[in-house]
Amino acid sequence: MSPTTVAPREQPGDPRCTRAGVPGVVPPESASAGRPRLYALDGMRLMAALGVLCWHWLGSRSLPGVWHGDTAGLMPLGHLIGAYSWTGVQLFFLISGFVICLSCWGRPLGDFVTSRVVRLFPAYWFAVLATSAVLWILPAVWCGHTPRPTPSRILTNLTMANTPLGVDDIDPVYWSLWAELRFYVLFGVLLCWGLTYRRVVAFLGVWAFLGTIAPSADLPLLGLLVQPDYCWYFIAGVAFFLMHRFGPNLLLWSLVGYGYLMAQDRMRGIIGGYEYDTHHHLSWYLTMAYVTASYVLVAAVALGRLDRVRWKWLTAAGALTYPLYLLHQEIGFEIITRLRPHLAPYPTFFLVLAVMLVLAHLVHRFVERPLAPRMRRMLDASFREIRRSAQPPAPGRPGGGRP
Template identity: 30%
Template sequence: MHRRLAFIDTLRGIAVLAVLLQHALEQIVLNGSAGDYYRILHNAVGEYFNFGRFGVALFFFVSGFVIPNSFPDSSAPIRDFAISRVFRLYPAYWVSIVVVLLIAPGFEAKTFPLSQILANITMLQMFMNVPNLNIGYWTLAVELIFYVACIALFAIGFLRTRWTAICIVVAASLTAIVAAPFVKAHLFWGLLELMLDLTAMFLGKVVRDAVIGERLQWRHVAICTLLYVLYAAVCAYRRYGVDYQDNFFCAYGMGAAYIAAAIVFVAFAGLGERGAVGVLSFVGRISYSVYLMGPYALVVVVHFFGTGQSPLQWSVFVIGVACVSILVSWLNYLTVEKPMIAFGLRFRSQALRAVTLQPSLRGQGAE
């Protein structure tokens, strides 16, 4: 089982389409066009399941599957890893910032202070307590934390030790499970929600070590996944509660999203290439651009065409948003993302060991 790129990209495709679906359905509800279906739609994408968080969690699992094994066998692996990540993330991200600065004033009547723009350019705005220009940027902060964690573990020689990821998943999960009956502080559970996202990434590595190289066994995956599911359930309960406030966040919906993402990821890992779907793999290859550009495509479509007034029109609206997002993102991928990835690779050391799997995955982090 060496060729995993189609499997990885299929999962990315599912993830980013789930995020688009959440945002599109939220617009139907928020624009007041749901009519008699208002409560049904609101419950479907808020109280009982959050497709957006499902997609984001799936991205985190994929990132954990890929990133820890993206350090090249070169004379300076940490430097080369960092260079690859910078050119993978920042150019397309900067383009998305330009787009929001062009679109927001005319389509959403929004303007941003220069200090907020400059902070967002660094991608470190959340660490500066500065609002995101696009709410979806929060996931990039989690990715950066994971990269730093991987660099630290790699530097001390623990990243590729087979028990490291297991220990992290078990320790984090047990902390939440044990604390659930006793600790109710919102800040505490906010931190544990962040740790839940990071734990998803390390669980992704556990799965990778089981399906590639057989460094771990499926019983390890089963134990870690069960603990993660319990972690997600208690964290969602303490973080969001079961009293739905019509804000698209509820213990049921958020917990179900995290748990479903874990199940889907593990199931596809078991299927391997048999679970790959060509169309989804294509969307997965450009998923970072779709994630960045999708919200702006949604704004433009809503501005010019609205969301519709009936289930049929809503279906056309959702499909239209997906198509426009994919088209714009494909162009961004071809003109910015892909060339910048190649440009970044030229800065890396050339003494790379020939590895069957890694060239397919190198530089393909889940954003």
């Protein structure tokens, strides 16, 4: 996992913010030099992943084979926490807006694409194949049938773009990756012109406007692109990054505040889907307390309030986040249903959690760490070749680059 680092505080128009004549863009070597790591964000990522895990393992009661569908009776406190911890996804999206802007500021589009591909796909490919293998080999006693995925479904899932094709995820947790991909595409379009303070603020303003009108516009494509239920967290994350880099001001706080107000409104509809899984009413007030805490945590990072958090173990903890998120649901259910007859509920929960953390570490150690650098080198070489082909021929040399 690439480091989460602190950018030096700059002012709009600062001469350091110029590359190739584009104001506000920092050269890659300047952008990466001398930044202390933001350890707090690593910890928040793991906290968000554990929240989603607790939702699936403790909060949801829609699968009768897991805990006999009675987590509320077997683990009342665990169920109370888990019933609302799906809001870890909202924290993920806030962090994503912050980190994406942090990692690609001052870098060309090719570097952004490379960083996202090597970050997302190695562990994802492994998770799709491993989960598919488990679903093929073991009977899914937790849902009463064996949902063996077809070869075509497995291969389509490997693209991470199965949702728009109408192909179900191998593991339902992958739904959020499709939301992330759409955010990356929108931000990648902005990167084509180069990131500047002014352009990013304008981008956030336009996105917020489109997110506001999308629910009533009766334009499915608009809703698909701007994500009116979740765009507010990405927008706030990017605005928090701008505060972190350039300092807070009323305009940035207005973007965050407006997005928060829109998010609480959209939350009224989102809660209903989770009530279906909990089989009981969920409090809007308690849900928004979770979401508000996420905003406060990321704001604290943006304003430097958590700079003193420098526990190096958080780096290792953050590295477990993505593989743990990808693997915990289907495989976790399989393990829980086999241990449950032999152990009490809470010991079962913590033992399976330990197993999944070990598995996440193994995926990071033996899949992500070896594959990511190799993929990065190959993609960097590809983009260098594309850039060379676009350059005019040197004087005295016939021809140009490749067509």
